Amino acid sequence: MVGPEIERLIQLLARLPGLGPRSARRAALALVKRRDGLLLPLADALTAVAESVRTCSVCGNYDTQDPCAVCRDVRRDGSLLCVVQDVSDLWALERTAAFRGRYQVLGGLLSALDGVGPEDLAVARLVERARSPDVTEVILALPATVDGQTTAHYIADALAECEVAVSGLAQGVPVGGELDYLDDGTLLAALNARRPV
């Protein structure tokens, strides 16, 4: 009824995170309606990204240049190395503009269930970088989930041979968090890690 071209567009849009079949149909219709204002610019932007964006060979970030902007930036502190699960986490930390060190993207988390082992992640690459005398501290910015903490422990063990301090993100009450909406685990962690005011 809608023609194979539009049907194919709907199917591809539905594979984006956050879009289901129904919202993909709405998005496709919005694109067809705004051919010159949205559809063609989006097609151009996708082609530009496909042609220009590559993975940074140093840290695993995505950028149009290799090494990426973070790794090229000489004002950054090369002694701090922040380990993240994915590029999205790197972007989230960059948005805070609070961290001025460098990154290592793992590309996932250890998971016995999903069959993800250390050889599937950039652990060897991380240890290699941590061996450099420039690096003094490795910050494990990994999710506070079972897989995230398992991975953090594994990496801390792997880094034992390197002469670096290993730290993790603080756990506690999120900014703006109401106590009675927080889960027990978070409250317990916040209580145990209490600090003088």
Added chain:
Amino acid sequence: MVGPEIERLIQLLARLPGLGPRSARRAALALVKRRDGLLLPLADALTAVAESVRTCSVCGNYDTQDPCAVCRDVRRDGSLLCVVQDVSDLWALERTAAFRGRYQVLGGLLSALDGVGPEDLAVARLVERARSPDVTEVILALPATVDGQTTAHYIADALAECEVAVSGLAQGVPVGGELDYLDDGTLLAALNARRPV
């Protein structure tokens, strides 16, 4: 930090209905990650739609051919003409596979606030089609909102000169609807339009 190409992609994705700035960033990342499996096919699909899809000169539907598949289909009942606000409503009715007549897309609703008058909609085109001796009934499948009902009344008046029956969609309890979750207006309409079992 993410490069102008990715930033532009995120901005364009955020203009799709259903995607905000945050989910657009997630979608862009998913696209970069799956370059060959998703990014390039989506770019191709967008280009194909831009090149092939046009507005049907008869009813206002989108299709790769003009007239569209619905208007070309000789098995359809030319005596029934269903008036819809937008192409998305036409698609929704087609998904039910219950209506075998033809359509007229209005392209919007009358709205004094938004400055939309009858000349902005396909009302003249609808009256012209309704004048044809083949057409016996015009079904107003317009939303049950103030603007939708205003538009329906205006169209019913405009069709008074044509020798066609004018009908509207039934109002009542939606299928699967629990009474205590329905608004008063819907319950009142369902009660007023009650029918023998």
